[in-house]
Amino acid sequence: MGALDEGPLDLELENGVKLGSIDLGFEEEPETIAIEDAVRVLLHGLGEDVNREGLKKTPFRVAKALREGTKGYRQKVKEIVQGALFPEAGLDNGVGHAGGAGGLVIVRDLDLFSYCESCMLPFQVKCHVGYVPSGQRVVGLSKLSRVADVFAKRLQEPQRLADEVCSALHHGINPAGVAVILQCFHIHFPNLESVFLDSNNQSWVKVLVRSGSGVFENDTAEAWIDFLNLLQFRGINVEKARRRDSSDQFWCPSQSFSGEKTSSNNELANPGMDAAVASILRSLGEDPLRKELLGTPCRFLKWLMNFQNSKLGMKLNGFVFGRMDLLKPNGEVTQSEKHIHSELNLSFWSQCEHHLLPFHGVVHVGYFCSEGFNPIGKSLLQSIVHFYGFKLQVQERLTRQIAETVSSLLGGDVMVVVEANHTCMISRGIEKFGSSTATIAALGRFSTDPAARAMFLQSIPSTFTT
Numbered sequence: 449m450g451a452l453d454e455g456p457l458d459l460e461l462e463n464g465v466k467l468g469s470i471d472l473g474f475e476e477e478p479e480t481i482a483i484e485d486a487v488r489v490l491l492h493g494l495g496e497d498v499n500r501e502g503l504k505k506t507p508f509r510v511a512k513a514l515r516e517g518t519k520g521y522r523q524k525v526k527e528i529v530q531g532a533l534f535p536e537a538g539l540d541n542g543v544g545h546a547g548g549a550g551g552l553v554i555v556r557d558l559d560l561f562s563y564c565e566s567c568m569l570p571f572q573v574k575c576h577v578g579y580v581p582s583g584q585r586v587v588g589l590s591k592l593s594r595v596a597d598v599f600a601k602r603l604q605e606p607q608r609l610a611d612e613v614c615s616a617l618h619h620g621i622n623p624a625g626v627a628v629i630l631q632c633f634h635i636h637f638p639n640l641e642s643v644f645l646d647s648n649n650q651s652w653v654k655v656l657v658r659s660g661s662g663v664f665e666n667d668t669a670e671a672w673i674d675f676l677n678l679l680q681f682r683g684i685n686v687e688k689a690r691r692r693d694s695s696d697q698f699w700c701p702s703q704s705f706s707g708e709k710t711s712s713n714n715e716l717a718n719p720g721m722d723a724a725v726a727s728i729l730r731s732l733g734e735d736p737l738r739k740e741l742l743g744t745p746c747r748f749l750k751w752l753m754n755f756q757n758s759k760l761g762m763k764l765n766g767f768v769f770g771r772m773d774l775l776k777p778n779g780e781v782t783q784s785e786k787h788i789h790s791e792l793n794l795s796f797w798s799q800c801e802h803h804l805l806p807f808h809g810v811v812h813v814g815y816f817c818s819e820g821f822n823p824i825g826k827s828l829l830q831s832i833v834h835f836y837g838f839k840l841q842v843q844e845r846l847t848r849q850i851a852e853t854v855s856s857l858l859g860g861d862v863m864v865v866v867e868a869n870h871t872c873m874i875s876r877g878i879e880k881f882g883s884s885t886a887t888i889a890a891l892g893r894f895s896t897d898p899a900a901r902a903m904f905l906q907s908i909p910s911t912f913t914t
């Protein structure tokens with residue numbers, strides 16, 4: 449949709465539901481109950497016991513997260529803007545541009561998140577929005593952020609998100625022009641098969657998009673020069689920002705696989721799971737038959753089935769036991785003869801069992817070994833990490849399980865550090881962007897030797913990137 453196209457958006461500006469938090473009776477609402485039922489179907493399809501500790505409240509937590517994360521469908525843009533327009537004089541005698549008559553206004557670095565309409569995974573957005581006032585009036589700056597957030601909290605695609613924010617502000621403020629630039633970051637989640645072949649998976653797919661109205665409608669307009677310069681002198685590089693059209697490649701990694709078809713080609717999940725995802729889409733206020741959503745259940749399930757309870761453990765056990773003879777030391781050694789060996793930055797991807805949202809990061813493993821000891825190969829440790837990562841998990845358990853497994857191979861003296869980014873930290877609750885979590889498991893000598901723990905921790909790279 450173009451930035452100034454009229455139609456559905458105008459109806460929404462007039463008829464949208466009032467802005468506000470979810471009602472206190474949210475738990476009893478039919479939409480919430482329908483999502484909970486659908487999540488139970490998905491958990492059963494993964495081979496999970498929905499009554500086990502840790503999963504009992506997952507259906508409700510997922511329903512709450514999804515409904516909060518898509519509350520933009522139930523919010524009214526018009527009231528946000530029109531309640532915050534203030535008179536502001538411009539320059540006298542029509543000399544120059546300033547104030548409420550032509551002075552460019554920009555709000556930079558708005559952190560937003562949205563749900564990708566192609567795969568239903570959250571993606572991060574860095575939003576820069578500006579407008580040129582007219583009519584001797586300005587809008588409260590916080591409203592620029594709130595309008596952007598209304599449209600972000602929906603199933604979205606970057607260019608449509610930029611266009612909808614731009615169009616809503618133009619219709620609500622009636623300025624000389626509106627400019628929007630979005631820097632979008634979509635997690636690139638590998639599938640289970642490929643990750644064992646290549647652990648160097650690209651973690652993020654990035655795209656820059658722009659939208660403009662009025663004096664910004666032409667991408668080469670002079671108004672864009674001032675806007676871009678105000679971003680660039682603060683270190684924000686948006687030179688490649690442009691409009692995307694239908695001829696551009698899909699930005700969602702789930703659509704990047706050659707030959708992918710719509711949900712009718714879904715061979716990974718049963719019809720009940722497919723219907724469950726469609727039910728979730730309807731409960732969020734979407735139409736599963738909308739052209740852009742036809743393949744969404746298939747793509748979502750293709751990702752979700754990476755975490756199916758399977759016989760992967762048997763494969764791992766065979767690999768481990770086949771390597772046991774390589775791990776035995778040549779003769780007896782004392783504790784004093786041992787030294788710390790480490791494998792750092794082992795990548796992992798996992799799925800939070802509380803909200804069915806991805807988290808990913810790196811694992812660092814340290815252990816004592818002697819000169820006569822054959823160190824564990826990095827590939828074996830990486831296989832152990834992937835085995836426990838590709839499950840419904842919590843980070844604390846993941847850390848413990850990796851440590852216990854490595855310890856069982858080596859005799860006890862093991863330390864594991866897991867550093868992770870959790871999408872549930874940005875897409876719900878505190879919506880804390882840029883945060884990361886670290887967990888530690890220390891077994892054997894590491895649990896009683898502070899100097900050994902400090903030595904291993906100091907060997908971990910100071911920069912955490914995934």
